[in-house]
Amino acid sequence: MEEYLIILFRTLxxxxxxxxxxxxxGKREIGELSILDFVVYIMIAEMASLSIENTEDPLINTLLPIIILVIIQITLALLSLKSKKFRDVVDGKPTVIINNGKIDEQEMKAQRYNFDDLLLQLREKDVGNIADVEFAILEPSGKLSIFQKNQGSQSGGQQDNGSLALPLIIDGEIQEDNLTLIDKNKEWLLEQLKKKGHYDPGKISFCSYQNGKFYVDLIDHEST
Structure with missing residues (x-):
């Protein structure tokens, strides 16, 4: 009876x-967990399970490593919030698999992502033809985000061309890879921002570009 009470106490x-x-x-869906998050969750669950089964082992032997893992994970999360580069190293970064309807085979090879994977995820999004895809982005979680050609709603008699809103600045850091996707460079971006009264990209928390229009959100939460 005492053993059952110990199991009950440990379980609760x-x-x-x-x-x-x-x-x-933090609140993240299972499908959005990074590899690091997933590994930590598995380790915590495994240690908790072993602690419940092995009632003779001191409970501190389980609690201590769990607490250490949590401290490490929260520390990494805080560092990720402050540094985009660190976030890319820990969580990975999105990869453009299809750009303006053109498949990037080199990126697919780099991500060890094959055409069977691509076609499967397209079918899961009810896309039957690669020719219908303007952009396809492989997210760090492994999820494929798809933007179809001519998708969007009617506005003012003109149809949105479905172009992807590319982030050009994140946490004050210019995303030169995304500038390359739209055949632009850093100098062009800085000039466009100056025209809008933004002289220091380091003060911008997020800037995106779509259909010739900019969205700018400042670190102090002002937006234009």
């Missing part, structure tokens, strides 16, 4: 602890 304690831990780590 670890359940509450894991619930608090997951709340501290």
């Amino acid at each position: 304690l670890l359940y509450l602890l894991i619930l608090v831990i997951f709340r501290l780590m």
Whole structure:
């Protein structure tokens, strides 16, 4: 009877602890977890399971490594918030697989992503023909984001061409890879921003470009 009470106590304690831990780590869907998040969650779940089964082991032997993992994970998350480069290293960054209807085979090879994977994920989004795709972006989670040609709603008698809103600045850092996708460079971006009264890209938290229009959000939450 005593052993069952110990199992009950450990189960409730670890359940509450894991619930608090997951709340501290933030709200993210399972499909949006990074590889690092997923590994940490698996490790915590495995250690909790072993602790419930092995009632003779001191509970601190389980709690200590779990707490250490949580501290590491939260520290990495805070560093990721402050640094786009660090975020790209830890979580990875999106990869453009199809750009303006053209498949980038080199990026597919670099991501070890084959045509079977591509066609499967297109079918899951009810896209039966690659020719209908303007942009396809492989997200760090492995999810494929698809933008079809001529998608969008009617506005003022003209149809949105479905072009992708590319982020050109994130956390004050210019995204030169995305500038290359639209055949532009850093000098062009800085000149366009100056025309709008923004002289320091380091003060911009997010800037995107779509159909010739800019969206700019400043770090102090002002927007234009």
